[in-house]
């Protein structure tokens with residue numbers, strides 16, 4: 296039975312380690328964060344993901360999953376550390392470099408080294424392989440080195456880890472085969488072998504495709520506000536065409552994937568990627584667009600009170616990385632003209648730099664309630680409570696997710712701001 300070492304126990308590494316442990320492998324999870332290591336050894340999780348607490352408890356109790364600050368000798372090393380961007384949008388691959396260096400003392404000929412972190416094109420060949428070569432190995436013969444990008448959806452990670460098609464890009468065909476076999480043993484989805492750089496680019500293009508298409512929808516929302524058109528009606532009708540699928544506009548694009556990965560391509564081929572770069576700019580402009588609409592909605596009030604609902608980068612998760620909602624909340628809080636109270640049922644106070652409120656507290660006396668995230672809790676509000684608490688029952692829904700029945704509410708939506716034009 297194989298021993299697997301998973302480096303980085305976050306949203307990807309911990310579910311991956313747990314799934315291999317459930318399949319009967321001896322798994323050592325490694326993290327630089329002592330808190331993550333300690334809680335895992337107690338059978339507890341530090342992230343929110345459906346069914347993960349039960350699975351972790353089970354595999355830790357059986358002794359199949361353990362955690363440590365240091366790696367150990369293993370047959371397979373899976374690296375799933377962060378790959379954020381620097382302030383200038385260049386890729387930060389330092390964590391991948393550090394994690395690779397960290398396994399060198401434990402590496403032996405014949406081991407498989409897989410990077411699951413999302414990485415810029417050529418990182419496996421130009422960064423990971425040379426680090427392993429410096430330790431005295433022939434990276435093309437002694438060690439099987441591959442990139443296997445992750446494409447799981449938060450909230451469905453444990454299902455998708457098993458069912459999704461996996462792309463396994465080896466720096467040699469043998470490496471792709473060996474790494475592919477690691478996944479074939481536990482997953483039911485297809486495993487497709489390719490070259491490392493093709494796997495790197497395919498992951499980046501998946502997210503870039505989505506980012507560019509969301510930018511198109513956001514541009515449509517802005518055009519619709521200018522022309523007095525309902526973008527949602529436009530999208531619904533256009534999508535009746537059998538080969539058209541216009542995405543949904545929103546308050547911006549967040550998370551560490553869609554809002555980050557396109558920059559990895561731009562950095563490596565700047566002149567050839569103007570469409571990708573412009574899409575990033577359009578999506579980055581959406582928080583300001585939201586702020587502009589909030590200003591228009593409250594311009595006639597002295598000290599307007601605004602209730603902000605939602606901080607995560609998408610619905611029903613607890614992840615605030617690169618979240619446009621955080622950017623919007625911080626801009627609103629910095630505006631002394633406004634009295635702002637913020638509510639997110641999925642977020643703890645230690646994740647943000649400002650106080651959080653219950654929905655009732657946030658709505659109390661509010662002139663405007665702004666929905667920034669499509670959490671299930673915001674799809675069907677307690678309308679009677681809002682009518683009782685709010686000073687004026689006005690909602691600005693930037694996700695087009697809220698169903699409001701009572702006609703006493705006025706509801707504005709991104710993409711449908713034509714009535715707002717009358718306020719100007």
Ligand SMILES: NC(=O)c1ccc[n+]([C@@H]2O[C@H](COP(=O)([O-])OP(=O)(O)OC[C@H]3O[C@@H](n4cnc5c(N)ncnc54)[C@H](O)[C@@H]3O)[C@@H](O)[C@H]2O)c1
Pocket residue numbers: 302303304305306307308325326327328331375376377378390393394397411412413414444445446447448449551552
């Ligand atoms: N979360 C997702 O839905 C998702 C989806 C697809 C791809 N990815 C990619 O997977 C990678 C990991 O993402 P994540 O969301 O799991 O990140 P995360 O921040 O949740 O977890 C990363 C973990 O790695 C640890 N770490 C950092 N450096 C380390 C080192 N040298 N040794 C050991 N541990 C180290 C951190 O302490 C942290 O616990 C990223 O490249 C990300 O882009 C994530």
